[in-house]
Amino acid sequence: MPIFKSEWRFTLMQVLKDELRHAMLKVAQNMFLDPGYEKTSMKDIAAKVGVSVGNLYRYFPNKEALLEAVTMPAYERLLELMENSEDISANRMPIILDQLESLLAEFLREYRQSLLILLYESKGTRQENIRNEFFDRFVGHVKMHFADYNQKTAAMKQLNSDAARPLAIAFLEGYFEIIRLYSDEDQIVQAAREYVTIWFSGLQILL
Template identity: 35%
Template sequence: MQYLKDEVRDKIRKEAIKEFRTVGYKGASIRTIASNSNTSVGNLYKYFDSKEALYEDIIGSVYNRLMNYINQFHEVELNDKACNVFYKLTEEVTGIFKESSLEIAILLNKSQGSKYENCKNTFIDFVTKIVTDIMCYHLSTQGKVLQDNFLIYLLANNLVESISIIVDQKNDGEEVRSLILSIIDILYKDIEKKLNV
């Protein structure tokens, strides 16, 4: 029985990342990945059953880590201390962007044809819901009501698209993290005034 070698697997993953980054999931070729990995297509399939399995190996863990933190946001009880918890979770999420900016660039910009092709909408919906919930709670403590969350939805779209551009254009993890935090500050600082409540 032939044992799978970590070096070969790592080389396949490295070349697959390049291929997915360049042409996306839909355009990626197993033949090209195998050739660039100095292995045969048959040997590549000993490590990964399909292009989907290879993509999942690269993107799945990062996506799952992000979703784990998203689920933690949903579990936070809204009260006066919730903002501190949200800031801490935001730091954790931006830490993932710092560590895995290349994989996230692929996830957000190159997932067409994969099971992750609608991930941007998932993230936009999440940001919209969390910010809406926070604003509704905050306004309720002042006897006010949020009439409409359309502006919050627009801001969420801008945030996710900005992050997509940042991870696509910038390679340094710390710079990615810093830029994302700056965009969050620009979009959401004094949001109550922006909402005209």
């Protein structure tokens, strides 16, 4: 069935709107990293995109809404990876490292810049506590490993669950620092693989 002229025009307009929105998000993402979220205004973003400030506000009611649009996909994907992570065991470590390498490479290609904004440029926004949310969720995973270990261990050798939080935070902070320090995907993947291997070697008692 042929597309009527009005339908074709509507489809074209929607494509153009989607492309313009994508351009706004891309420019905002770049500027929220450099010079940074606080130093970037809606006027700056509009000028870089080549649209009026009013047009930008038609798509995003304020700068924080634009920040959320830029960072939420990274947030949701990282939570998904954390929640779907498989149990670690000594005999599965080579497989886990291979999976980590694949997932990290995929994540970085799509979300590295957005994650950096979320972690380091969201102060003073509704998203500034998301970093702690990542920590809290990972603490839960570490406590689970502590509990599993304690069930199989004599009382005198059991681990204090109070150690789970600093341990989990230290691990994630190191992981985030690798992503911040390196922009090259291969460097990040290699550094992360070595980092996890070193941590695993030191934590084998839990497994």
